[in-house]
Amino acid sequence: MQKDSVLLGFDVGGTKLGIGLGTSSGRILSGWRMPNVNTRPEEVLPRIAAEAERMVKEQKLEMSDVAAFGISAPFPADARRGIMLEPPNNPLWRNVPILEYLSDALRIPGTFENDANSAALAEWYFGAGRGCENMIYLTMSTGIGGGIISSGRLVRGGAALSAGEVGHICVQVGGRKCSCGQEGCYEAYAGGRAVALRMREELSGKPESLIMRLAGGDPEKVDMIVLEKAVRAGDPYALALWDEIALRNAQAMGTLINLLNPEKIILGTMAWAIGELYTDPIRKYLPRFCWKEPREACDIVGSGLRREISSFAGIAAALNYLNERENPSGRDENV
Numbered sequence: 454m455q456k457d458s459v460l461l462g463f464d465v466g467g468t469k470l471g472i473g474l475g476t477s478s479g480r481i482l483s484g485w486r487m488p489n490v491n492t493r494p495e496e497v498l499p500r501i502a503a504e505a506e507r508m509v510k511e512q513k514l515e516m517s518d519v520a521a522f523g524i525s526a527p528f529p530a531d532a533r534r535g536i537m538l539e540p541p542n543n544p545l546w547r548n549v550p551i552l553e554y555l556s557d558a559l560r561i562p563g564t565f566e567n568d569a570n571s572a573a574l575a576e577w578y579f580g581a582g583r584g585c586e587n588m589i590y591l592t593m594s595t596g597i598g599g600g601i602i603s604s605g606r607l608v609r610g611g612a613a614l615s616a617g618e619v620g621h622i623c624v625q626v627g628g629r630k631c632s633c634g635q636e637g638c639y640e641a642y643a644g645g646r647a648v649a650l651r652m653r654e655e656l657s658g659k660p661e662s663l664i665m666r667l668a669g670g671d672p673e674k675v676d677m678i679v680l681e682k683a684v685r686a687g688d689p690y691a692l693a694l695w696d697e698i699a700l701r702n703a704q705a706m707g708t709l710i711n712l713l714n715p716e717k718i719i720l721g722t723m724a725w726a727i728g729e730l731y732t733d734p735i736r737k738y739l740p741r742f743c744w745k746e747p748r749e750a751c752d753i754v755g756s757g758l759r760r761e762i763s764s765f766a767g768i769a770a771a772l773n774y775l776n777e778r779e780n781p782s783g784r785d786e787n788v
């Protein structure tokens with residue numbers, strides 16, 4: 454893209470829905486948010502279309518000045534047709550053709566991208582991944598989502614467009630049960646929700662443990678934040694669990710490094726919120742899982758956009774859509 458195009462981004466989350474109006478150079482012109490708990494799509498879709506119109510007008514622009522829109526939304530979805538199938542946390546959203554609806558309502562071209570891919574695109578265009586040809590973004594939140602940029606393209610895969618589901622690589626045969634139904638997934642060892650469930654299981658009936666005390670005796674309050682506090686306090690159970698999480702992170706990231714030889718692995722939520730206490734032990738274990746050359750060529754860094762990443766996700770998906778439309782083969786046509 455040569456000129457600074459205006460883009461609209463829709464970030465459809467399980468608890469919040471956001472709209473961002475921004476530019477291809479990463480300037481956010483305006484943003485808007487609403488809670489998205491127990492909402493009905495037949496009410497939400499007209500509302501977000503109207504809000505988008507209002508935001509564009511407020512900038513003294515017409516909708517025809519907006520080059521494209523991008524929707525960042527969770528799987529499971531029919532990403533090709535832009536249909537949200539059964540998003541987690543939104544029981545009333547079933548088979549919602551959000552891409553078609555917004556295309557008709559806004560009368561501009563648009564695209565649908567899963568949320569982890571959109572976040573990877575956001576870091577690639579506007580965050581810590583700028584200038585990379587090969588990078589991987591891992592969400593490191595309640596679950597572990599992934600987005601892969603390889604040889605300067607987003608990797609989507611084939612029929613299911615499900616490439617990048619790094620959290621569901623099996624790291625332990627017959628291992629811990631994952632929310633996806635498989636056993637031994639990476640997410641089952643290092644995802645925030647899975648770690649919290651594991652601590653609740655292992656510490657039930659142990660009110661004297663530091664983690665239970667830090668949670669005020671309420672198992673529901675046992676989470677990664679409590680675990681981090683217990684690690685910093687030197688609690689032996691917390692330290693052992695922390696070490697195992699680091700080992701599993703290194704196993705998964707080392708596999709990705711050998712597979713894709715990325716310049717950067719960019720880590721979301723937990724990594725930037727916790728800092729070196731989280732990333733240093735991963736680096737310590739990495740030599741067990743990947744070769745020296747690609748390891749030394751890869752930086753493991755926290756998200757550059759941090760909390761702002763959702764504001765950029767849909768906009769980055771829109772920008773990538775325009776770039777792919779301009780260069781559909783992904784190859785330099787002069788070669």
Ligand SMILES: [Zn+2]
Pocket residue numbers: 620621631632633634635638640641
């Ligand atoms: Zn899984």
